[in-house]
Amino acid sequence: MMSNKPEDVKKDDCAVYVRHAWKAYRKPHYLFTDLEMTMMKGTIYALLGASGCGKTTLLSCIVGIKRLNYGEIWVLGGKPGSRGSGVPGSRIGYMPQELALYDDFSIKETMLYFGWIFGLKTKEIKETTDFLVQLLDLPTAKRLVRNLSGGQQRRVSLAVAVMHAPDLLILDEPTVGVDPILRANIWSYMVQDVKKRNTSIIITTHYIEEATQAHRIGFMRDGQLIAEDSPAQLLSAYGCRHLEDVFLKLAREQQTVEATPKDKHIEKKASSKGVSEGQGSKDKDYGCCGNFLYDVRHFTNPRSFKAIMFRNLLRLVRNFQALLFIFLLPVIQVVLFCYCIGNEPRDLPLAIANNEVEYVSPTETHCTHKLVCSVKNNITHIDEAESLSCRYLEYLETSDSVNLGYYSNVDSCRGAVENGDAWACLHFEENFTQALTFRMHHAIRGQNITDILLEAILEGITLEDTDIKVWLDQSDQQIAYVLHRELQESFKNFTLGMLKDCYVHPNVAKPVVGFQSPPIYGTDRPSFMDFAAPGALLIIVFFLAVAVTSSVLITEKQEGLLDRSYVAGIGPAEILVCHVLTQFIIMLGQTVLVLIVMFAIFQLKCIGNLALVVALTLLQGLCGMSFGFLISAVCTQERDAAQLALGSFYPTLMISGVLWPIEALPWGLRYFALLMPLTLATTAMRSIMLRGWGFGWSDVYLGFIATCAWIMTFLIMTLLFLRLKNK
Known part of the structure; x- marks a missing residue:
């Protein structure tokens, strides 16, 4: 095999510098082992290899959305995820293998969203969009992404990657589905961009022969970089006329060298280097989007906030039918509750x-x-x-x-x-x-x-x-x-x-036991509706918020949108907070409608402070929203999220005192019920509505405290899962 790595290169001179990189998806199976890669600044590097050899995972580690189990990666002179490195961020442009575009956005809106994230002004974005639409032979910028052909969608994805003129451009299969003439134009653009701006470009491709235009080629097979050199040197060294023949010879050589079974060989080699699954990088800052506190402080960046809120609100408007259903569903549920639950049987x-x-x-x-x-x-x-x-x-x-x-x-x-x-x-x-x-x-x-x-x-x-x-x-x-x-x-x-x-x-x-009228709280003929209404109000708002948010992040993860946003420089905290703000707007509208129906139309009893009722309802909606985000962060499939959300509904309904007093529960289960998000809140709401108690009563303020505690718990766990998923 041929390596030909420059041994005396400096990290600062390299666009990408990888040494002793190990990445496992489950022990002892490694995606790549002891991998070393050197890419100089101002060059085009073509990374070639069959599907499943680890190319995409290596690129994910380079852009900072995944961690190595062992080894080090330097990108543009810094470690991905470290402060000030710009990686992830605007210093790199990333085109993933997935489409990773919002199909309900137009080309113009897509460029506007990512352009704001990259720090471009609106005027610059418009000019860049016009240029790239012409270069990549795209239709009008007003066309929705979903209405484009597969090849056109890939070109829009490429346009997003190059629009902000990054120092490092990483393109995963950019020419798939592109006709030969346009492919040649793309390569011509990349070559000229390298010459003019000293840009560094990593490209993966299935078309091996087009890689001859790269300055350096890396052949990757079975998790190892088996050769790395210029196209001319590789052809000369192996006496071949085509790069496919070089790759074939290298693959045969690798098979000959492997004398021990693969898994045992890798496990021994990993043990000798002290590699173990989950060890991670020794650099605390290395990993997806930096550390947690940095993510939270970074949220103050107005361009990120503007871009994410633009995206979230635009997606809501584009899905008007779903939005209408979201607002009508709680009204329907409350109407059904008021008509069907707690009324006296007749006839x-x-x-x-x-x-x-x-x-x-x-x-x-x-x-x-x-x-x-x-x-x-x-x-x-x-x-x-x-x-x-x-x-x-x-x-x-x-x-x-x-x-x-x-x-x-x-x-x-x-x-x-x-x-x-x-x-x-x-x-x-x-x-x-x-x-x-x-x-x-x-x-x-x-x-x-x-x-x-x-x-x-x-x-x-x-x-x-x-x-x-x-x-x-x-x-x-x-x-x-x-x-x-x-x-x-x-x-x-x-x-x-x-x-x-x-x-x-x-x-x-007159009976010996005399019940005085009126009672201290309630009425002479208490209604089950009066008992159930406070809990029903909270559980409707809580689980509607869960339903709306439990799949928000899953779709973005499945389509690669979340990773692409991370690479663009948006952290988990920014994404989560903007989603919370967007969904809070929806939840606010739902809550107002629910309260109007319950108190103005059906005249449900509320002798306490209505402001406390509204505040507790909104907090419970926020709590349900936070729980939905946690489900969305934990699950990878929408069906799993739906099962988890539905599976949590009935236990919560049964043991939270919504339909039956918790005093009737077995003593062990009663204490467990007090830990549920809705239990103390239901008691508080019932005390406000039926007893007229204020915030000074322990039953009331404990409901507020418990709800706030659950909100913080769910949000922190969501952030942790979002970060851990990218290790």
């Missing part, structure tokens, strides 16, 4: 078997009642009573929750429940009125229970005849609860009415 079928009156039909009954009382010697007497069961049913019929149906006997009444035709069966004995008036008469007189029972036996009455026997279908807890309540409240009103008609003070029937 529940209730079967009645009343043996006191004659059965007529399922919908009609001849049911009249009478109660006449008098007071003699300060003692109340029941003079006449008839069909008091009908009086009770009158009270029951006033409820909107039930719909009475009549049956001829108790068996058919119970059968209606068993067949699912009714939710409950009520049975009145034929002497219900007689037994009830007997009990009431003796209770008013204050007789002891022994005397009452004895007299009842003598009159042939059993006290059980006063019972209204109820058989319930309790398969549905909420419906069973409503029926329990309506039956008991109706009987309470029935009893009070009888006492009033018989000149007896209603306190006689």
Whole structure:
């Protein structure tokens, strides 16, 4: 094999200087091993090799978006990622193998976006765009990228790489899909640019013969640079007329030299140099986009902020249908919640078997009642009573929750429940009125229970005849609860009415445990909607934000857009903060619509400070957005992000106190639930809306503190994952 590396070159004289470079994708499999590469400034370097040999990974390390496991790379006199090196940044132009363009942008908008990042003025960008459109034979600059042919799209990608006249130009397969005449024009432009500006250019290509125009060629195979020299020297040294023949000879020589199995050979060699997976560079600054604090300070660069916000807002406008759906979806969800959750069940079928009156039909009954009382010697007497069961049913019929149906006997009444035709069966004995008036008469007189029972036996009455026997279908807890309540409240009103008609003070029937009205918080008849609405408001806003942001970064990663932005000089912090600002605008609109629907249209109860409700809702939306960004940073496929987002929805819904009090959870799970992003926030929102508590209450301010803590946690983890993904 032939290396011919200049041994006495200085790093400062080289555009790219690589020594002892090792890069693994998983131990012990290395993409390249002990690789050395030398490229002088002001030259064209053609890097040739088959697909999968490590060319693209090597270029990613050179531009600073990936790290070596071991070794060093110097680019334009500095290490990629170090402060002041300009790499990544405007000193290099990078055309990746992927298209890495926003297909919903026009050519002009694409050039404007990247031009601002590179620090060009708008006027300069326009002039450069006009020149490159003509040079690369592109259509009008107003044409959208998605409407261009594959070859035209590649040329737009090339235009982005060269537009700012970088010191180092790195082109990964720039001439794929380009006709021979245009290919010759591109090579002519690169040669002239090297002569005029002393530009350094690295190019990879499948067309080996076109590499003869390069000053230096590097042949790469199986992770090793097997030869590196000028085209003339390579042809002369191997006695070949074509570079393809040189590559073939070099490949055969490499196979002959390899005496040990590849993986074992590499592992031994790596061990001898102290290489281990994940060791990384010894330079702390080396890696994607510098260190974290530098990224955050670098965000103050106005050109980057302007470019990223322009990109984000333009993409929103271009996807108007999706944007409309994003705003309508929360409104639809809130409307469905308000209409479908927490409202009282109505018209529940209730079967009645009343043996006191004659059965007529399922919908009609001849049911009249009478109660006449008098007071003699300060003692109340029941003079006449008839069909008091009908009086009770009158009270029951006033409820909107039930719909009475009549049956001829108790068996058919119970059968209606068993067949699912009714939710409950009520049975009145034929002497219900007689037994009830007997009990009431003796209770008013204050007789002891022994005397009452004895007299009842003598009159042939059993006290059980006063019972209204109820058989319930309790398969549905909420419906069973409503029926329990309506039956008991109706009987309470029935009893009070009888006492009033018989000149007896209603306190006689008052229960020992007296619930005072109004309650300290809430109402006499609390609604499940009142309980669930605070949590529903937060969870709708939270997971809508998750849905919107969970795939934002994934698409850019898959299409190479994220890496291209990194190489242009934008750091993860800048990208993340601009995405947060853009999505916050959307979330603000969603929140306003949700609050208008809930409080202005459906008149949901809120006795607390509405400003606190708005603030907590916005913070929860920001928290959901941050969680979505974390999912987007962790996952590489949209389907994985969707599964993770959906998978987190139900556990959060179940244990955050949204639908059921966390006090009902097992003690271990209860403490875990308190750590969830929505739990303390839901408690805080419920305290604000239903109790009217302010920020001075611990339940309220802990909800705000927990939400802010989760926002910071999610954002920091997102930044860390964005950086770790590029190692």
